[in-house]
Amino acid sequence: MNTGNVSINQEQGRQFVPPVNINQAKALFRLENLTKVFRSDNVETTALNNINIEIKHGEFVAVMGPSGCGKSTLLNIIGMLDNPTSGSFWFNGEDVAAYSENKLSVIRKQNIGFIFQSFNLIDELTVRENIELALLYHKVSAADRKERAYEVMERMEIAHRANHMPAQLSGGQQQRVAVARAVIAKPHLILADEPTGNLDSHNGQEVMEMLTQLNKQGTTILMVTHSPAHAEYARRDISLFDGEVLAENLKKNRNGTGYEKNLRHVQKLSTGHAEKHQQAKNVFRFEYCRPGNRYGCIPVDRPVYPI
Numbered sequence: 001m002n003t004g005n006v007s008i009n010q011e012q013g014r015q016f017v018p019p020v021n022i023n024q025a026k027a028l029f030r031l032e033n034l035t036k037v038f039r040s041d042n043v044e045t046t047a048l049n050n051i052n053i054e055i056k057h058g059e060f061v062a063v064m065g066p067s068g069c070g071k072s073t074l075l076n077i078i079g080m081l082d083n084p085t086s087g088s089f090w091f092n093g094e095d096v097a098a099y100s101e102n103k104l105s106v107i108r109k110q111n112i113g114f115i116f117q118s119f120n121l122i123d124e125l126t127v128r129e130n131i132e133l134a135l136l137y138h139k140v141s142a143a144d145r146k147e148r149a150y151e152v153m154e155r156m157e158i159a160h161r162a163n164h165m166p167a168q169l170s171g172g173q174q175q176r177v178a179v180a181r182a183v184i185a186k187p188h189l190i191l192a193d194e195p196t197g198n199l200d201s202h203n204g205q206e207v208m209e210m211l212t213q214l215n216k217q218g219t220t221i222l223m224v225t226h227s228p229a230h231a232e233y234a235r236r237d238i239s240l241f242d243g244e245v246l247a248e249n250l251k252k253n254r255n256g257t258g259y260e261k262n263l264r265h266v267q268k269l270s271t272g273h274a275e276k277h278q279q280a281k282n283v284f285r286f287e288y289c290r291p292g293n294r295y296g297c298i299p300v301d302r303p304v305y306p307i
């Protein structure tokens, strides 16, 4: 994990690697026939199966789907923290497989804010240091880092815990620190893995408003959520089921009224489609469903998950 073992005083490598120029004319990233298989002794798990997704600059996309369907695996690959087993991942018009570890690291640090499902705060650093860490890879003076950290901590209502260690915080407070760290540098891309999963409705809404504000300023956001209300903030849903894209759905118009068309229908589910089709029906709500037709399901407006 790229956040481990980093000291607040270290800025190693930054001055030696040129920043990556983001080409706004191209899709920010594209996944082509991407598959991820985890293999351990006797067990093989296909976490992602032949995924094809393109995300353009400035999009706000919600990723939804039941537990274990591959959402975090998808974010880890897009965040360049994990490699696909097959298929390709294009970032900024280039195949990431050709990138060195060093270049991947620069892209991550300079362009991506990651809100991890399990927070991944650095235990040895205080709340403020954890948050400021994201600014170390940008040219920001120590005084400005501190000022910006306090701004975002106040917004997240954790400024009174600035000098606490992560272990001294509640789960919700840790999540707010993780959100603050991801947004402070106003990155090109925010990958948010259930960023409101541990928050009460007030703090959850504040996080969503902050993400929306950043999105309006140009940040591309890909957010995993189980909350239909929070998915409302996104303009596009991607529904995953069993490692496959079940459907993509464009949602509100820019002015917030009405719904645009479904972007694409359910994909052909690769294997055992009749059985998966039935399982999917138990998880997603459909406008219509033609039994036996493997292309036939369209979510009404958004998926509904069992609690």
Ligand SMILES: Nc1ncnc2c1ncn2[C@@H]1O[C@H](COP(=O)(O)OP(=O)(O)OP(=O)(O)O)[C@@H](O)[C@H]1O
Residues within 6 Å of the ligand: 038, 039, 040, 045, 046, 047, 065, 066, 067, 068, 069, 070, 071, 072, 073, 074, 117
């Ligand atoms: N490191 C790993 N080694 C082996 N299997 C893994 C690993 N990481 C994930 N998996 C498996 O891949 C599948 C997808 O996992 P993933 O964490 O992406 O699901 P998820 O959709 O994020 O679930 P949740 O909503 O519970 O967070 C699961 O079956 C999981 O057990």
Ligand SMILES: [Mg+2]
Residues within 6 Å of the ligand: 071, 072, 073, 117, 193
């Ligand atoms: Mg997950």
